[in-house]
Amino acid sequence: MEASRRLYERALKVFPGGVNSPVRALVEPHPFYVERGEGAYLYTVDGRRLLDMVLGYGPLILGHRHPKVLEALREALDRGWLYGAPAEAEVRLAEKILSHVKPGGMVRFVNSGTEATMTAIRLARGYTGRRLVVKFDGCYHGSHDGVLVAAGSAAGELGIPASEGVPGEVARLTLVARYNDLESVYTLFQKYGDDIAAVIVEPVAANMGVVPPRRGFLEGLRKVTREYGALLIFDEVVTGFRLSLGGAQEYYGVDADIVTLGKVIGGGLPVGAVVAGRRVMERLAPSGKVFNAGTFNAHPLTMAAGLVTLEVLESEGLSRASESMKAVAEVLGEEAGRLGLEYTVNRVESMAQIFFGKGEVWNADDARASDHRLYKALHREMLREGVFIAPSQMESLFTSTAHGPAEAELFAEAYRRALRRAIRG
Numbered sequence: 019m020e021a022s023r024r025l026y027e028r029a030l031k032v033f034p035g036g037v038n039s040p041v042r043a044l045v046e047p048h049p050f051y052v053e054r055g056e057g058a059y060l061y062t063v064d065g066r067r068l069l070d071m072v073l074g075y076g077p078l079i080l081g082h083r084h085p086k087v088l089e090a091l092r093e094a095l096d097r098g099w100l101y102g103a104p105a106e107a108e109v110r111l112a113e114k115i116l117s118h119v120k121p122g123g124m125v126r127f128v129n130s131g132t133e134a135t136m137t138a139i140r141l142a143r144g145y146t147g148r149r150l151v152v153k154f155d156g157c158y159h160g161s162h163d164g165v166l167v168a169a170g171s172a173a174g175e176l177g178i179p180a181s182e183g184v185p186g187e188v189a190r191l192t193l194v195a196r197y198n199d200l201e202s203v204y205t206l207f208q209k210y211g212d213d214i215a216a217v218i219v220e221p222v223a224a225n226m227g228v229v230p231p232r233r234g235f236l237e238g239l240r241k242v243t244r245e246y247g248a249l250l251i252f253d254e255v256v257t258g259f260r261l262s263l264g265g266a267q268e269y270y271g272v273d274a275d276i277v278t279l280g281k282v283i284g285g286g287l288p289v290g291a292v293v294a295g296r297r298v299m300e301r302l303a304p305s306g307k308v309f310n311a312g313t314f315n316a317h318p319l320t321m322a323a324g325l326v327t328l329e330v331l332e333s334e335g336l337s338r339a340s341e342s343m344k345a346v347a348e349v350l351g352e353e354a355g356r357l358g359l360e361y362t363v364n365r366v367e368s369m370a371q372i373f374f375g376k377g378e379v380w381n382a383d384d385a386r387a388s389d390h391r392l393y394k395a396l397h398r399e400m401l402r403e404g405v406f407i408a409p410s411q412m413e414s415l416f417t418s419t420a421h422g423p424a425e426a427e428l429f430a431e432a433y434r435r436a437l438r439r440a441i442r443g
C-alpha cells in the first residue's frame with residue numbers, strides 16, 4: 019500500500035479530505051489508488067488485485083473494460099468527442115431506453131444523477147405549478163440543495179438542511195417522510211397536499227444499505243400522488259437497467275410519472291436522464307418553459323458506451339449478475355449466523371447489503387441502528403483479503419455480469435476469514 023499512501027499524502031494537499039467525492043475517503047486505512055480495471059477486478063498501483071463489489075457505485079453492470087464497450091468507445095473517439103450539435107447515437111440510445119422504460123415517452127440526457135433529479139423536480143414544479151417536494155429520510159438523490167435535506171426530530175416534517183450552505187428557506191420546501199411508512203406520507207398530504215408538486219423515491223433504497231419497498235408501499239405512493247394531483251418520481255439512478263431492463267417500474271408493476279436514470283445507461287461514463295410521458299416532458303425547454311441545458315448533455319462518448327451496454331444487456335440479460343449476488347448474499351448471512359451474530363441481509367437482484375444487529379431493516383432509522391463499527395471493520399478486513407466492499411454501511415454491494423461462480427467463491431472464502439477478524443476488532 020506504499021504507492022497508494024504516497025499518492026494520498028499528495029492528494030491531501032490538493033483536495034479537501036484528499037478526494038473528490040466524500041465516500042472515497044472512507045476506505046480504510048486510506049484510499050487505494052487504481053491503475054486499471056478488468057472484468058470483476060480492480061488492479062491497484064500497489065500491485066494488488068481486488069475483487070470489486072462496488073463497481074463505481076453501480077454503473078459498471080458489465081464489469082470493467084468490457085470488450086464491446088471498449089470497441090464502441092474507440093470507434094466513437096475516432097470520430098471526435100464533442101460536437102455542440104446532435105448526433106445519431108443520442109437518438110438511438112433514447113429510443114432504446116424508451117423501448118424498455120416508458121414507451122411513448124421522451125428523454126432528456128444530462129451528465130449525472132444529480133442533474134437528473136434536479137431537473138425532474140424542476141419539471142414537476144413547472145408542470146404542477148406547486149412548490150413542495152416529498153422525499154424520504156435516508157434516500158439520496160444527488161448533491162443539489164433541494165434534496166440535501168434531512169428529517170427533523172421525526173420524519174413527517176418540513177426538512178432541515180443536511181449540509182451547511184443549504185438555506186433553511188430551501189430545505190423547508192422539502193418535506194421528509196419515513197421510507198416504507200405510508201402513514202407518514204398521508205400525514206404530509208393531508209397537511210400540505212394542495213402545494214405538493216412531487217414525491218421522489220428510490221424504489222429500492224440503495225443509500226441506507228439496501229432497503230426494498232414493503233409490499234404496497236410503491237402502490238400507495240402511486241395512489242396518493244394521483245389523488246392529490248402530484249407527480250410520482252422514481253429515482254432509478256441505481257435501479258434502472260439493474261433490477262430489470264424496465265427498471266423498478268417493470269419489476270414492481272408500478273408506473274411513475276417521471277423516472278430519473280443515470281449510472282448503467284452511460285456504461286460507466288458520466289450520465290443522467292429524465293424520462294417521462296410526452297405531456298410532462300414537453301414542458302422542458304426548448305419546447306416548454308422549464309429550463310435545462312448542458313454543454314455536455316448527450317455526450318457522444320457516453321451515448322456510445324450507454325448504447326452498447328444496453329445492447330449487451332438485451333442479448334445476455336441480467337441473470338448472471340443477480341445469481342452471483344444471490345450466492346454472495348447467502349454466504350453473508352450463513353457465516354454471520356454460524357458466528358452467532360444477529361443480522362439482516364437485504365437483497366434485490368444484483369444489489370445487497372448486510373446489517374449487523376437485531377431486527378429487520380425497512381427504513382433509515384433501522385439502518386442507522388445497525389452495528390456500523392462492525393461493518394467498518396469488515397470492510398477493512400475484506401480489503402486485506404483482496405475484496406473491495408462499499409466502505410459505508412449505508413451503501414449497496416453490487417455484482418456485474420462479469421461476476422460468476424468463481425467470484426462468489428472468492429468472496430465467500432475472504433468473508434469467512436474477514437468476518438472472524440472483524441468481530442475481534
Ligand SMILES: Cc1ncc(COP(=O)(O)O)c(C=O)c1O
Pocket residue numbers: 075129130131132133135158159160161220224225253254255256280281289290
Ligand atoms: C438513487 C440515486 N440518485 C441520484 C444519485 C446521484 O447520482 P450522481 O452521483 O451521478 O450525481 C445517486 C448517486 O449515487 C443515487 O444513488
